[in-house]
Amino acid sequence: MKIWLPLDSAAVALGADDIAAAITQEAAARGLDVTLIRNGSRGMVWLEPLVEIELDGVRHGFGPMESGDVAGLFGDLAAHPKAIGPVDAHPWMAGQTRLTFARVGVIDPFSLEEYRAHGGLKGLERALGMTDAQIVAEVKDSGLRGRGGAGFPTGIKWETVRTAPGPKKYIVCNADEGDSATFADRMLMEGDPFTLIEGMAIAGLATGASKGYVYIRSEYPIAISVMERAVRIARSAGVLGLSMLGTGKSFDMEIRVGAGAYVCGEETSLLNSLEGKRGVVRAKPPLPALQGFMGRPTVVNNVISLASVPVILEKGAAHYRDFGLGRSRGTIPLQIAGNVKYGGLYEVAFGLTLGQIVDQIGGGSASGRPVKAVQVGGPLGAYFPRALFDTPFGYEEFAGKEGLIGHAGLTLFDDRADMLKLARFAMEFCAIESCGKCTPCRIGAVRGVETMDRIAAGDPGAIPLLTDLCNTMKAGSLCALGGFTPYPVMSALTHFPDDFATAREAAE
Ligand SMILES: Cc1cc2nc3c(=O)[nH]c(=O)nc-3n(C[C@H](O)[C@H](O)[C@H](O)COP(=O)(O)O)c2cc1C
Ligand code: SF4
Secondary structure, X not given: OEEEOOOOHHHHHOOHHHHHHHHHHHHHHOOOOOEEEOOOOOOEHHHOXXXXXXXXXXXXXXXXXXXXXXHHHHOOHHHOOOXXXXXXXXXXXXXXXXXXXXXXXXXXXXXXXXXXHOOOOHHHHHHHOOXXXXXXXXXXXXXXXXXXXXXXXXXXXXXXXXXXXXXXXEEEEEEOOOOOOOOHHHHHHHHOHHHHHHHHHHHHHHHOOXXXXXXXXXXXXXXXXXXXXXXXXXXXXXXXXXXXXXXXXXXXXXXXXXXXXXXXXXHHHHHHHHOXXXXXXXXXXXXXXXXXXXXXXXXXXXXXXXXXXXXXXXXXXXXXXXXXXXXXXXXXXXXXXXXXXXXXXXXXXXXXXXXXXXXXXXXXXXXXXXXXXXXXXXXXXXXXXXXXXXXXOOHHHHHOOOOOOOOOEEEEEEOOOOHHHHHHHHHHHHHHHOOOOXXXXXXXHHHHHHHHHHHHOOOOOHHHHXXXXXXXXXXXXXXXXXXXXXXXXXXXXXXXXXXXXXXXXXXX
């Protein structure tokens, strides 16, 4: 009997390890031979811990499991109270286009054999037979843009590093994933670590870098240990090392653990942290692509950007590019969280409207109350009201509404949310997390909190002051922490004027 149960952090937080122990115990008591595979999560977080059992070649799901439900797994499965039927046919799974997350939750994260059997290493094998310029051209042609937040074209960044002079170059994977409501990087690393390893190896071939680092936030202990083990397996199997897959081309990588600051997700701050320095933002230029880690040409890419490369090389640029909308090509792993009924990860082509994501996929709020606002793109993203729910999910489309998609995290709030308090929180977050390098952010965020308090107290002059301050932060900050904090603040003020009514009324 084969049973799958995620090792994923969300599943573990919801009791997966206890379910694993209960399954082992129950099987032993019944004298049954059970193979328990700890897989990644399928992304249906409201069903975690989700157990899967194969019946006639089809994997059936049971969740959310509690210890008391385990005995029933060894009885009449059709009558199990937590049965959800075949997992792949579940509407949440069936509606997705899984390119980057195709193997997550499906395979054993530590089995290179299963990885290969599901298309793994085909992209690397193809890349090993191409020139560096050809690989870069393929990635450019796919239309892939950075999934870390800024949406910069990945192929163009790689081209800059490829053509930069230098005896040594690096690939740095940004796995700091500090945005609220985001967990795609973690899920990918925990559920399919070889995809990231393969993507980094291809990036190395494309740019002439022979060494890579994955900078993972310290709050992700499971992802760290899965990645470390997977790198060891890949190295001993000859996927990584001096001669990748016996070709004589070399690439190796190491895992590094972050120091716990939001700003260390900003690429130059991350590079400083990786070099053992304080996580403070560097002025640009020079670009990291020209002078990055240890002053060498460096690709800094998000986990999902790099993990999307193997399928692009395997199936070709056109296959990837054919999904999407406008200049947002391919798929995006939406992460839906907050006050939501069906929270989790949903990979789909760009272009769904925000309303479809919130109401159809997310199922509305968990509280059953009307959804008032959705913050898209983490703590620096704008709050969208229902009036803007027709906005299609795409980089330009969100920018056109004074918002951003960032790392594609969405946080839902119901009608009890106080937008004035949330706007204040954005300023407070910026004040706490500021690296201190530039004045508009370091001082501006502190003044911003004070100004919000004046608004809350009904000071009529404080609203124009806040607008003025936001414009200064937007225009004058060195990086997007100070530069984008105005998005949540101004969107709250613009779209939810009633929540700022006390001060407005006093002003009139
Ligand atoms: C304050 C701040 C925090 C950031 N945090 C992250 C992060 O956690 N992960 C990430 O990939 N990018 C983050 N970024 C964006 C990175 O600076 C950079 O654009 C990204 O790693 C580039 O990779 P990509 O092109 O693949 O997106 C952050 C940026 C800022 C300004
Ligand atoms: S905007 Fe803030 S975090 Fe960014 S460089 Fe300036 S002080 Fe540092």
